[in-house]
Amino acid sequence: MPAKNRFVRLDAFTKTVEDARVRTTSGGIVTIVSLLVIFWLTWGEWSDYRRIVVRPELVVDKGRGERMEIHLNVTFPRVPCELLTLDVMDVSGEQQTGVEHGVNKVRLTPESEGSNQIAVTALDLHSPEEIASHLDPSYCGNCYGAPSPAGALKDGCCQTCSEVRDAYAGASWAFGRGENVEQCQREHYSERLDEQRDEGCRIEGNLRVNKVVGNFHIAPGRSFSNGNMHLHDLENFYSTPIDHPHTFTHEIHQLRFGPQVPEALMDGLRSDQTWTNHHLNPLDGTRQVTDRPAFNYMYFVKVVSTSYLPLGAKGLKDSAYSDLSPLGSHGVNSDGSLETHQYSVTSHKRDLAGGNDAQEGHKERVHARGGIPGIFFSYDISPMKVVNREERRKTFLGLLTGIMAVVGGTLTVAAAIDRTLYEGVSQLKKLNTR
């Protein structure tokens, strides 16, 4: 053996001298096939590297003092706007404090005429509704025995029909149609009410509430609290001059807690996990029909905080300070991340007269009697939070390793196959020539 350099000895890739090599057709075919396989697998690795996956994590919601936005869009084809009241309260029945809202009531033409839009009025807690500006400055409207409402235009007086109604609500008196009340006759309250009897109403807008257990409901008549009781003045709802009664047939176009997740994000979610973690609002597009006026719908909603962190988002934020954002844009951060909520819901309906579900084959289920007609949403906040984080499945180094493994593996196996072919053929040949 000739004297060799130490490095030459270390050569693990021993080469065969050209003269000793054999090239075969089968080897050529194997080479081309293996190259194709390598290209195919490398392309797979590449697309795997390019793919963005959404990885859900479950954490405990550590936010505090947070608020959330409820986006609401519900149509009532059989109740006029004048009668509907939206109340937000927490479990104890007390009014939630600091509810900001931008809710509109949209008057709709009667159902038979296609429920088209007539007019939009903002539902506002302290709107200068029909201020009696033409009145004598010294005028002081009679409150008809009820104490003047807080925040009246003039202390101790009821200047408008609405104030008289507030005063009655404050005293827990039923108001009725406002006959014999001077202010209401002047404003033609009962005529206006009767004019709208056939109309429908759509309630749409945003509410910003504290993120605590609570409920909101849409029910007829002015609401007032009497001790622990929350009451509604139902007089006008039940006694109607028209031939068909008002009912709480309704269609929920949208109910979501927080901003909508953009379609692009949804697609990413959908492709990977078929049904886990869709951000779907299960109540969207649901419709419930009844022909009984005294009917109550309840939705038990469990709200789970969810955030979406797209690629490049900086991470979770404390959203306690995002209160400054304008109504309707709560939870959308500048880096594209979203703070929103998902919910699960159970619906329940009952006739206020009580009775059982014998029609549905559950005669053992006895409904409670009494209560307020309307639709009620009671929401509960889950302590868990889902974080959907967008990630690349592989790092660049991971891609390189993958490609190397593919190339090396395929070539080695191809070499083995080729070798086997060659050896097999030459063996057979030997047998034949012998």
Next chain:
Amino acid sequence: MNGFASHDLDESAFGEKSGGGLRTFDAFPKTKSTYTRRTTGGGFATLTLAALSCFLTMNEFKGWYRGQESQQFSVEKGVSHTMQVNIDAVVAMRCADLHINVQDASGDRILAGELLTKEPTSWALWVNPAKIHHQSNKKDRKSREATESEDTHVGHVIGEVRKSSRKFPKSPAMRRGVIPDACRIYGSLEGNKVQGDFHITARGHGYKEFGEHLAHDAFNFTHLISELSFGPLYPSLLNPLDHTLARTKEHFNRFQYYLSIVPTVYTRSRNPTLPSSSDPQAQIAARSRNTIFTNQYAVTQSSAEVPENQIPGIFFKYDIEPILLMVSETRDDLLYLVVRIVNIISGIMVGGGWIYQLWGWGKENFATDGARRRANFGDGMLNGRKEEIYEGRYD
């Protein structure tokens, strides 16, 4: 017959000279057999490597076949309405003296007593120590824990559910002449899927409108729960309260159970397509063989004697968690398996080849340089003992 000649694969096909065609692409040049040498050691190494790659491939295949279990969670989809409650319990009181009701957050009351089967029985028949779980018994608890942890795996759950019947078992027969002193309550009922309270109380206590007042010394709320589950009835799955016994000596005793229900899906299919419409639970129950929808629950309990102005009884307060747990067992793509196996085999071949060459190199090195040394230190080098096998290399 000469198959190779007919396929143009005669001597010339393997020769160097008649070139052209695909042959030029051959990246795997083979050394002419005249230049290669086969050794016993090489053959042995090849066999070892082949065995190793076989073993690893088998292992990989087994791993792939078994699949992976993963837990996912999601917020429950769709609008739910009802939930089935299954109960099978024996209370040491006469059936006529018991009232069973469900009161839930929607304000409904479910007259469970009308729906469940009440069967007079003898308490002594049921207190069979072999089947009942005693909290105090350590061995018992161990075996129960083992069963419970088994019940969290998809394969086990689906197997159990397929095997078992979906009915409540029959009561043991009473001997004639024995006066029934206990009541077996069993059956399923549909409740609203909201927070609720399931209670078993005595006649005339709690609900004023039902029945006459029952004498206080007839109270005995000692009870045995054989089954308490939510969702479709799968008696073979062990729930935390199944086969548990709670005793009391007091007449005025209140047993409280607080249950947190977690909807759970066990699935074997990769993409369990769930219905988007109304009640997910009811629909999945009727669905594929590879997906089971059930509910697990966590429970805490308390038992206390209560003063006479409170209501004694057995109370199950349940609430439903909004987050659904999905335990799925999935298998990777076959392609991934193939790629992995190819990687393993080629890794073994290349790595093994290198080691073999290195070994040869080491020997060669020491054989030439250290021939003298070898005489002194017989075993000085890599596995020098087996040298005689490779003597062919040095001829």
